[in-house]
Amino acid sequence: MLAPVNPDATLAEGETLGARFARIRATTEQLTRTLTPEDQVIQTMPDVSPTKWHLAHVTWFFEEFVLKPHLPGYEAYDPAFGFLFNSYYNGVGSMHPRPQRGLLSRPGIEQIRAYRRHVDDAVNALLARNPTPEVAALVLLGTHHEQQHQELLLTDIKHVLSVNPLRPQFQAPEPDDGPAAPSLRFLAGGGGLVTVGHGGEGFYFDNETPRHRVFLEPHAIANRPVTNGEYREFIRDGGYQRPELWLSDGWSTVRERDWERPLYWEVDLDSVFTLGGVLALDPDAPVCHVSYYEADAFARWAGARLPLEAELEIAAETVAIEGNLQQSGRFHPARGRGEGMIQIWGDVWEWSASPYTAYPGFRPPPGAVGEYNGKFMCNQLILRGGSCVTPADHLRPTYRNFFYPDARWQFSGIRLARDSQTTEGA
Known part of the structure; x- marks a missing residue:
């Protein structure tokens, strides 16, 4: 750092x-x-x-x-x-x-x-x-x-x-009885040469620098994260039994660990453990606690892909940092509302397809306080956007979170992308 x-x-x-x-x-x-x-x-x-x-x-x-x-x-x-x-x-x-x-x-x-x-x-x-x-x-x-x-x-x-069989509550739950999530649409993203990374003003962690240029192909990003209902259709379509959808390491992990659904989902696929105890699964809320392997498999099943971290950064730059973050006190993903690019901040950390590596010209700062980030730049994937337990004033468009591809206990979810500027509904 x-x-x-x-x-x-x-x-x-x-x-x-x-x-x-x-x-x-x-x-x-x-x-x-x-x-x-x-x-x-x-x-x-x-x-x-x-x-x-x-x-x-x-x-x-x-x-x-x-x-x-x-x-x-x-x-x-x-x-x-x-x-x-x-x-x-x-x-x-x-x-x-x-x-x-x-x-x-x-x-x-x-x-x-x-x-x-x-x-x-x-x-x-x-x-x-x-x-x-x-x-x-x-x-x-x-x-x-x-x-x-x-x-x-x-x-x-x-x-x-x-893991407690009494399934205790951390706090009383807050039901979400608002309107259903908006339809999934793909919004055109910026292509060509773009500049990403932190510019050096204000607070930042070392792995967000230096600011540099990357070339993006024409692409489109989903207007919202994948919902529980959409992910449940993937399960019911045999998603966890179809090796052609999975990366090799992912398929090995699914078989070794007997994964059949996201972490904390009950066997009935209609209820889920939350910090408010066991609740009915909201089909319109973002799916949460999925690994990179599961996110990638779902994207293949949906005829899409996971976005690059630069694509997510560019998409987040013009969106105010507000939403279902730690300050809401909900501590659970909520239904999306609004038009355009929504929920890119909060609710769930969104897996990218980008490996956690150093930016061009990166040098870890000297001393013990600077040793943390650089030594983890191997075998992990980048996530963006924060979650329902992330403090709002801790985030910025350049923030890079990173976890191993099999990690599921984090509040991690899925936003889809495509390799064209198609803006039709999914």
Whole structure:
């Protein structure tokens, strides 16, 4: 990750860096308000981290990269926490294995909350000293890092609650009784030489740079994501039993893991587990929790393809960042409404056909804080647009999310594309 060039450029109007720090930290705490201490210690698979680990890790980030180097006389709250709550930052030391985070019964949740208060007090003291631009940039970076973990916290606790046979609710559900989703249409996208990537003003992560040119063939992109009802037709048409629809690795994964439907769908294909418990499957809401393999297979079945990340970036540039995002409090995809390109922000992360690789001229920044993104540029695919658990002020058109092609526990969905400028209905 990369600190912003101009940290003040991405603060909300009238919001100071200290106020943003307090707001982000308070939001994280608010997201855990319905959880019991027992909820917060469970790890259901290697990709899932316990809630209390997220709470501690984002706090360790501020302690390690902001306080230790920049607050004279600061001493670590507990030296052992550097080992327990480091994630991937090899430049600052070793770490507890990720698949074993759920084995840490101690420190307990109350001690971790005391750790958060201790670090918050120290950061606030540092900010009160009229910090240098470097310190301000690191604090802003830490808040965006914490917003990433807010999203992960919700994603992970959904998986934790889903394996409980009581199927408990994280929060009360919000029914969507609005109009049906608009008909699927393909809208002409811009072709030719286009410029993508972050231009260097305001906040960004290093993998969004440098800005560069790419050539796009004439294409069209769907006006909205694929719905549950459309994906259910794919299932009923034997989609999970037809090898000709699947990439070789995808077909092997389907057989090895006995996939028959998206993650969290019930066997009846009429209900789904959500953070509001088990609900009736809404055929007009975007399909969610599908892997890249499933997204690609559906696109083939539909006579389309997945969009390139540059196609999605260009499509998102002129659309305001608003919609069903974390701030809505729904934490579940909603029906699309409106005309033109809709739901390109929020609801579901949209798989692209683009591999996660470096942009031309990319160089990872030096130091431990810059080591994160570059070393993962292999064997993963790009997703764009954010989801129903992504904070709105964390997103921008150049934001690149990335996951392995078999990942399904994220709020990931599908938007189709075609290789022509056809705008007829699908």
